[in-house]
Amino acid sequence: xxxxxxxxxxxxxxxxxxxxxxxxxxxxxxxxxxxxxxxxxxxxxxxxxxxxxxxxxxxxxxxxxxxxxxxxxxxxxxxxxxxxxxxxxxxxxxxxxxxxxxxxxxxxxxxxxxxxxxxxxxxxxxxxxxxxxxxxxxxxxxxxxxxxxxxxxxxxxxxxxxxxxxxxxxxxxxxxxxxxxxxxxxxxxxxxxxxxxxxxxxxxxxxxxxxxxxxxxxxxxxxxxxxxxxxxxxxxxxxxxxxxxxxxxxxxxxxxxxxxxxxxxxxxxxxxxxxxxxxxxxxxxxxxxxxxxxxxxxxxxxxxxxxxxxxxxxxxxxxxxxxxxxxxxxxxxxxxxxxxxxxxxxxxxxxxx
Ligand code: GAL
Numbered sequence: 001x002x003x004x005x006x007x008x009x010x011x012x013x014x015x016x017x018x019x020x021x022x023x024x025x026x027x028x029x030x031x032x033x034x035x036x037x038x039x040x041x042x043x044x045x046x047x048x049x050x051x052x053x054x055x056x057x058x059x060x061x062x063x064x065x066x067x068x069x070x071x072x073x074x075x076x077x078x079x080x081x082x083x084x085x086x087x088x089x090x091x092x093x094x095x096x097x098x099x100x101x102x103x104x105x106x107x108x109x110x111x112x113x114x115x116x117x118x119x120x121x122x123x124x125x126x127x128x129x130x131x132x133x134x135x136x137x138x139x140x141x142x143x144x145x146x147x148x149x150x151x152x153x154x155x156x157x158x159x160x161x162x163x164x165x166x167x168x169x170x171x172x173x174x175x176x177x178x179x180x181x182x183x184x185x186x187x188x189x190x191x192x193x194x195x196x197x198x199x200x201x202x203x204x205x206x207x208x209x210x211x212x213x214x215x216x217x218x219x220x221x222x223x224x225x226x227x228x229x230x231x232x233x234x235x236x237x238x239x240x241x242x243x244x245x246x247x248x249x250x251x252x253x254x255x256x257x258x259x260x261x262x263x264x265x266x267x268x269x270x271x272x273x274x275x276x277x278x279x280x281x282x283x284x285x286x287x288x289x290x291x292x293x294x295x296x297x298x299x300x301x302x303x304x305x306x307x308x309x310x311x312x313x314x315x316x317x318x319x320x321x322x323x324x325x326x327x328x329x330x331x332x333x334x335x336x337x338x339x340x341x342x343x344x345x346x347x348x349x350x351x352x353x
Contacts, residue, residue, distance in 0.1 A: 022052040024073030028086045030057045034262045041288035061202040063087045067094050080295050084110040087162030095119035106298045113164045116313045122304050123319040124290045126282050128165040132172025134326045135259040138278045139229045150185040152228040158198040159233045169233045170195045189219045200237045208240030216248045227256045235260040235267035242275050268347040271329045278328050286322040
């Protein structure tokens with residue numbers, strides 16, 4: 001009985017701490033499917049804890065729109081801000097207002113770090129360096145780079161220049177691939193080997209598609225040259241690469257190995273049909289739960305759980321990583337369907353071909 005009463009008091013305590021408080025949540029885009037899941041999962045988790053939630057999404061990759069949204073959230077008196085920035089470098093100025101607010105408004109960096117500001121109280125994400133290494137490790141193993149004669153041809157497609165995760169993903173991938181590139185076992189025939197040469201504006205499929213179509217014609221992939229692998233940093237980029245290959249006459253049987261990240265439904269369907277070789281699952285439910293806990297702790301004046309730290313150029317921020325899991329076609333059911341993340345029908349569609 002005592003136990004139940006205690007639990008009841010705790011619950012009432014949490015609800016009163018949260019009652020009437022609004023959390024501002026700013027997500028980067030609705031065009032990329034994962035952020036809709038992120039936003040909805042986080043909103044549901046926070047509402048369950050008794051918070052009100054003001055959830056806004058960026059539009060057309062417009063950085064100043066997102067900065068304005070955040071400024072409005074500060075002016076409206078949001079108690080905590082949760083931000084996944086389009087551009088990690090764009091919030092230094094506006095977050096001075098959050099720091100100057102009375103009481104100061106704590107900011108949580110969601111999945112992507114917010115750079116150069118001491119306003120960030122907490123960072124919850126996945127280990128992007130490890131994710132980049134997973135993508136590269138997959139290519140290394142599938143091409144059997146240690147044993148096969150090669151050389152093999154690779155192209156690299158990163159994400160948006162403003163996203164701090166891009167550099168982490170790139171460095172993680174290079175930690176695995178560089179020795180093979182240096183030894184000539186892996187070649188990048190476009191010559192575009194630096195991160196800056198491989199960006200995909202806004203992580204948009206169309207941008208990735210246009211770049212690969214250019215390379216197909218300039219390098220001669222599919223005609224004079226074989227393309228063995230395309231390292232794509234996420235699924236929307238992978239989808240554009242897949243579309244360029246299909247338009248260029250490729251089909252499942254001669255498809256290069258394509259990596260991805262996020263396990264978007266379109267990519268899962270493509271994996272089922274041999275049009276993408278792997279993706280990395282970042283469970284947005286786990287991230288939302290982690291962030292909801294941090295919001296509760298910050299509102300209660302406590303320190304959120306953090307197993308690590310991350311320096312954003314201005315401050316060493318307490319940070320927590322969730323687990324990222326590589327998914328290949330044989331793992332789709334076990335990782336994505338049995339866990340309830342997707343219903344079987346969500347990932348049962350026909351591929352484009
Ligand atoms: C990155 C994130 C990826 C992917 C991408 C596009 O910051 O690490 O998981 O979602 O953004 O939105």
